[in-house]
Amino acid sequence: MRLYDKIVKKPWPYWIGGSILAVLNVSLLIATDSVWKITTGFLYWGAAVLEKLGYNSADWYYFSAYDHGLKESETFFNNSYTVLNIAVIVGALLAVLWANEFKWKKIKNTRQFFFALIGGVLMGYGTRLSFGCNIGAYFSAIPSFSLHGWIFAVFMFAGAWLGSKILFKYIL
């Protein structure tokens, strides 16, 4: 029962978390020939919505360049990114349920709503330029021995610093 509490109820130490994430990322590369990436999946969902609305988003230049297109037999909704992203959400959900900690947490006010939306848009747009997010262009890129991972790390840090300055000066 004590071990159960340790695993299910108490937070794990960061270094254990980090080590498991690393092993999982390596396992993913071995099992699927693909690393952990998140935001391309978000783009595919956006493109799926546009397709439903009647736009030919699949014809965009983006999808014909740099191996950005869908793999054979995949669609904008039915693809490995969708499976992986939903699995991460479900994994987190299961973890909180086992710990009896699940709770709906509402948005406090419209300000928070707009912060969330604008922050999301900025991050999303950024990921198309940098070929990934803090996972694809950082967590999976640095171990791949690609310089862009290190550059991303430095400038993400600079951006976070700039962001907090802007927040403190103009908004808060």
Add this chain to the structure above:
Amino acid sequence: MTSSRIEALKKQKQMEIRKKNNQMHYAVLGTTITFMIYFMLINYHLRLSSFWIIGILLGITMQRSRFCFASSFRDPIMVGSTSLLKAVLLAFIISTIGFFIIQYKTIVLNPDYLITEIPGQLSPVGIHTAIGAVLFGVGMVVAGGCASGTLIRIGEGYMMQLVVLIGFIIGSTLGAKHFVFWDKTLISKAPIIYFPKYLGFFPSLILQLILLCSLYYIADWYDKKNNITITM
């Protein structure tokens, strides 16, 4: 305290426990469905089943260890603690070794490798990387979390991160639509810089490990320095 008050408290406590036990049912149900999907996928599409089960484990690990990439950058500045940053660096050390073995095996079999055939995540690097990363960093602070954090928080029941996700979808779709412009002006001129191609395989591994270990050492020193000042 009157006995009736105590009784009321007792009842309240029992209600709370019962309410908590309710989540256990959902946990059992959710876990069963998760395994059912896994076994279904094994038959239907083996590759997707790996994405599914590893994704589940990534979600559980990030949630349980309160792992947050945004905080790993923020904590050293705001509170002087580097325990998360050290965990990220440790993850890099482990995955660098793992990725190295996988890449090395591929390339030994095929010495005339093309850069696009190397397993892992290799992308062109240049000014666009910096612009994208700065936008990402600003957005991360404004929205209060990164991409992986957003997914985890959605699983925990935060409505706000659903809005972040919608923003993420809008932003990345816009970015993809404008990609022609960025590609013509910046990206198409940028190279992929893959260290082993320039430095050789083992030197790249050793140098990267030395760099990561040094950063770990500095982070550790910084943490200790700050904690001493606090206790004094």
